[in-house]
Amino acid sequence: MSLLVALLVALPIATAVLTLVLWRWPVLQRGVAVVSSTALTLGSIALVLQVHATGIQIHILSGWPAPFGIVLVADLLSASLVAVSASVFLAALVYSLGYMPSGTTRFSYLPLFFFLHMGVNGAFLTGDLFNLFVFFEVMLLSIYGLVITSERDSLISRKEKLEATFKYLVLNLIGSALMLLAIAILYGTTGTLNMAHLSIRIDALRALGATHLDLAAFLFIVVFGLKAAAVPFHFWLPDVHPSAPTPISAVLSGILINVGAYGLIRLTTLLFPGVQVVSEVILLVAIATLLLGAVLALGQLDIKRLLAYSSISQMGFLLLGVGLATVQGLAAAVFFLINHALIKSMLFLAAGGIMHVTRERSLDRMGGLARGAPLLALTFLIGVLALAGLPPVNGFISKLLVFQALIESGRLVYLLLALVGAFLGILYAFRAWLRIFWGRGSGGSETSVGGRQLAPIAALAGLCLVFGLLAEPLVGLTTAIAGQIMDPNVYIDAVCPLTCRS
Amino acid sequence: MVSVVARVVTTTVLYVGILFSISLLLAGHNSPGGGFIAGAMTASAFTLLYVVFGREYVETRFRIRFRSISALGLAIAVFFLLLPLAFGLPLLSSLIWTIQLPLLGEVKLVSAVGFDVGIYLAVVGAILTIVRRSAGGESLG
Numbered sequence: 193m194s195l196l197v198a199l200l201v202a203l204p205i206a207t208a209v210l211t212l213v214l215w216r217w218p219v220l221q222r223g224v225a226v227v228s229s230t231a232l233t234l235g236s237i238a239l240v241l242q243v244h245a246t247g248i249q250i251h252i253l254s255g256w257p258a259p260f261g262i263v264l265v266a267d268l269l270s271a272s273l274v275a276v277s278a279s280v281f282l283a284a285l286v287y288s289l290g291y292m293p294s295g296t297t298r299f300s301y302l303p304l305f306f307f308l309h310m311g312v313n314g315a316f317l318t319g320d321l322f323n324l325f326v327f328f329e330v331m332l333l334s335i336y337g338l339v340i341t342s343e344r345d346s347l348i349s350r351k352e353k354l355e356a357t358f359k360y361l362v363l364n365l366i367g368s369a370l371m372l373l374a375i376a377i378l379y380g381t382t383g384t385l386n387m388a389h390l391s392i393r394i395d396a397l398r399a400l401g402a403t404h405l406d407l408a409a410f411l412f413i414v415v416f417g418l419k420a421a422a423v424p425f426h427f428w429l430p431d432v433h434p435s436a437p438t439p440i441s442a443v444l445s446g447i448l449i450n451v452g453a454y455g456l457i458r459l460t461t462l463l464f465p466g467v468q469v470v471s472e473v474i475l476l477v478a479i480a481t482l483l484l485g486a487v488l489a490l491g492q493l494d495i496k497r498l499l500a501y502s503s504i505s506q507m508g509f510l511l512l513g514v515g516l517a518t519v520q521g522l523a524a525a526v527f528f529l530i531n532h533a534l535i536k537s538m539l540f541l542a543a544g545g546i547m548h549v550t551r552e553r554s555l556d557r558m559g560g561l562a563r564g565a566p567l568l569a570l571t572f573l574i575g576v577l578a579l580a581g582l583p584p585v586n587g588f589i590s591k592l593l594v595f596q597a598l599i600e601s602g603r604l605v606y607l608l609l610a611l612v613g614a615f616l617g618i619l620y621a622f623r624a625w626l627r628i629f630w631g632r633g634s635g636g637s638e639t640s641v642g643g644r645q646l647a648p649i650a651a652l653a654g655l656c657l658v659f660g661l662l663a664e665p666l667v668g669l670t671t672a673i674a675g676q677i678m679d680p681n682v683y684i685d686a687v688c689p690l691t692c693r694s
Numbered sequence: 695m696v697s698v699v700a701r702v703v704t705t706t707v708l709y710v711g712i713l714f715s716i717s718l719l720l721a722g723h724n725s726p727g728g729g730f731i732a733g734a735m736t737a738s739a740f741t742l743l744y745v746v747f748g749r750e751y752v753e754t755r756f757r758i759r760f761r762s763i764s765a766l767g768l769a770i771a772v773f774f775l776l777l778p779l780a781f782g783l784p785l786l787s788s789l790i791w792t793i794q795l796p797l798l799g800e801v802k803l804v805s806a807v808g809f810d811v812g813i814y815l816a817v818v819g820a821i822l823t824i825v826r827r828s829a830g831g832e833s834l835g
Contacts, residue, residue, distance in 0.1 A: 193784065195779070198779065198784065198785045208768075209765070209768045212765045212768065212769075213765055213769055252784050253785050254785070254786040254787045255784050
């Protein structure tokens with residue numbers, strides 16, 4: 193029974209309520225937020241070490257053991273994703289405090305920010321399928337509020353924000369209905385919602401020929417694909433992510449789409465392991481996502497929209513690893529997941545800084561910023577190298593691992609198409625960098641971007657470099673993660689060894 | 695103009711609805727009921743009051759800060775969510791104290807009730823904040 197697992201869900205909600213109650217004392221409120229976010233980051237890193245040292249940690253909520261009650265389960269995958277998310281949340285929070293007008297942070301922004309944090313942590317840590325649905329809803333409700341929050345550089349009109357939120361709301365209502373349907377199919381057939389228990393029973397029922405369960409698997413692909421912005425459910429992302437205030441864009445593109453990818457990983461490794469048709473569908477979706485995202489990113493003029501489309505393309509690479517369903521593939525996917533979170537959130541924060549300096553969103557009206565904003569130029573360059581998949585940054589290693597996994601599984605057609613996507617990635621990434629930082633232009637001065645905005649960008653860029661140059665420990669960790677999730681029995685034995693198998 | 699029947703029914707329903715919702719709140723956990731539906735019922739009784747009598751009429755008679763109520767409710771719920779940790783029990787566990795009261799005899803105090811009360815206040819506060827906001831400045835009477 194691990195206290196740490198429980199605190200990672202309980203602390204964000206306690207902070208959300210505290211920030212709500214402390215609205216009269218903004219300094220105290222911000223202090224509480226930063227302290228709590230730092231504690232969450234450190235706590236989640238401690239959890240990764242604890243899981244690595246002593247195995248899967250569980251917390252049985254309200255004392256009802258699995259499969260009857262809800263358990264929080266931290267295996268290496270969940271713990272690592274929580275740690276990465278907490279770091280990105282911390283960076284986004286520090287950025288917000290220098291950027292968001294204090295009027296908005298006082299009332300709704302900070303509480304919703306921590307409710308979102310709780311939803312993300314909960315989604316990664318829960319061992320119960322219906323509870324996962326609940327945490328998805330917690331995340332969505334917080335996002336609706338956060339996206340329409342007005343920011344300091346109001347380059348995006350309130351009308352655009354409302355339109356994007358409405359689109360997101362409608363799509364996710366449909367997604368939630370489908371998820372509920374999928375859960376109902378599984379629960380109606382197996383009589384359980386605990387994921388470990390489900391794994392055993394789905395396996396047994398499929399062996400007896402219950403093929404209708406595959407329908408639930410495909411519904412889950414749609415639901416998680418919608419969250420991960422996989423083609424053909426990608427079209428909401430370029431509206432929603434750029435419309436949000438900059439720190440929220442960073443969180444959305446860095447973490448929220450990861451939650452969808454996490455769902456797909458659990459689907460292919462725990463609930464429906466070794467089901468060939470599911471993996472093949474994911475591979476096809478992945479390659480379409482990768483290519484379409486890259487082609488669409490090439491034509492974008494709006495800096496945030498370009499980054500949003502590149503998120504779609506990068507998700508494609510990630511899903512290739514998931515669809516391969518081999519240890520190398522999953523290790524590559526998890527490595528990609530962790531690094532894309534860092535890269536994309538850093539790029540969105542840097543884009544926010546660029547927009548702050550130039551008062552522009554369009555690449556056409558930018559240029560020559562390398563002189564006025566050298567630090568932004570350097571960090572953005574690191575991000576661009578990572579997006580393009582060039583050394584010496586982490587994006588290179590993550591693409592290399594995906595390609596390696598493709599070669600080892602003998603998927604040469606997919607490899608060729610992925611290489612085309614990677615090439616397009618170089619084009620759209622450098623096109624953006626050249627337009628913004630080189631050439632002639634009004635420039636502008638970096639001094640108007642505060643230290644609280646630059647520090648998180650620099651920290652995330654530093655991490656991108658570190659994981660590019662010293663990738664070995666992280667590769668070791670992701671290989672261990674892949675090894676652990678490839679065998680569902682490890683998870684099942686940790687959650688409910690006796691009651692579930694009887 | 696709202697009919698006399700609506701006005702009379704509303705005043706009656708208000709008391710009955712709130713009493714019934716409180717009984718639902720306390721009955722919850724072991725039998726059907728609980729904080730959420732009790733909160734929704736209380737909020738609907740108040741909503742009826744707003745719809746029939748109008749915001750101005752209602753707010754000249756009493757003024758409740760619904761936002762603060764929902765914040766208070768959340769705080770109470772989170773307190774009871776975390777409380778079991780202090781006793782070395784998992785999150786959300788229900789703590790049970792049995793105490794002897796004069797006349798009433800043995801009474802069980804359950805921390806789940808505290809959690810439900812928090813949820814009840816949060817739901818009432820949130821729904822009525824939305825209702826008041828969407829009522830805007832104009833009178834609905």
